[in-house]
Amino acid sequence: QKEVEQNSGPLSVPEGAIASLNCTYSDRGSQSFFWYRQYSGKSPELIMSIYSNGDKEDGRFTAQLNKASQYVSLLIRDSQPSDSATYLCAVRDSNYQLIWGAGTKLIIKP
Amino acid sequence: DVKVTQSSRYLVKRTGEKVFLECVQDMDHENMFWYRQDPGLGLRLIYFSYDVKMKEKGDIPEGYSVSREKKERFSLILESASTNQTSMYLCASTKRRGLNTEAFFGQGTRLTVV
Numbered sequence: 001q002k003e004v005e006q007n008s009g010p011l012s013v014p015e016g017a018i019a020s021l022n023c024t025y026s027d028r029g030s031q032s033f034f035w036y037r038q039y040s041g042k043s044p045e046l047i048m049s050i051y052s053n054g055d056k057e058d059g060r061f062t063a064q065l066n067k068a069s070q071y072v073s074l075l076i077r078d079s080q081p082s083d084s085a086t087y088l089c090a091v092r093d094s095n096y097q098l099i100w101g102a103g104t105k106l107i108i109k110p
Numbered sequence: 111d112v113k114v115t116q117s118s119r120y121l122v123k124r125t126g127e128k129v130f131l132e133c134v135q136d137m138d139h140e141n142m143f144w145y146r147q148d149p150g151l152g153l154r155l156i157y158f159s160y161d162v163k164m165k166e167k168g169d170i171p172e173g174y175s176v177s178r179e180k181k182e183r184f185s186l187i188l189e190s191a192s193t194n195q196t197s198m199y200l201c202a203s204t205k206r207r208g209l210n211t212e213a214f215f216g217q218g219t220r221l222t223v224v
Contacts, residue, residue, distance in 0.1 A: 041218075042217070044153075046213075088153070098213060102151060
């Protein structure tokens with residue numbers, strides 16, 4: 001069974017600090033990795049995608065991928081209360097299926 | 111903008127009723143998916159479809175069926191609703207069967223079976 005693991009949290013971070021969210025996956029043949037944000041009662045929305053090893057930056061968000069260690073992370077710099085949400089990690093495996101983590105709940109404390 | 115629209119935001123149905131959840135996307139996406147989401151369990155795939163009239167079972171298909179008569183529309187059917195099917199249902203679509211295609215979600219349907 002292919003798996004994507006995330007710490008469920010909640011992860012509590014002070015406003016203005018860096019929030020670090022982690023995700024590990026089991027299928028070594030996975031090629032595409034996505035981070036979605038989901039506000040309470042709403043549907044997930046894509047915030048970052050990453051396909052090759054290393055870092056990818058987009059504004060306050062940085063996705064990091066390490067295929068050798070099979071983990072992907074999301075860093076949020078200068079965290080704002082509006083970043084409080086559940087963050088879902090999704091991995092497209094070698095069969096093109098999207099495998100989802102259960103999500104990490106992030107709370108930004110003012 | 112890609113738009114995935116689910117027919118209802120909230121539904122309350124009685125045990126034993128046949129329930130239809132409709133999903134329509136307007137971006138000519140080939141692939142469509144139905145998930146349910148429960149606290150602590152994340153997104154679980156019920157059924158998916160890569161083409162019109164094509165359907166494949168996901169991880170939890172029991173008690174559900176689907177229909178895809180047109181490319182833009184993917185319907186989820188609860189044949190005889192039960193209380194354990196109370197959940198948030200999410201429809202999603204992707205452009206094609208490729209590696210770098212993101213999923214776009216509808217707004218979700220919160221179904222309560224009483």
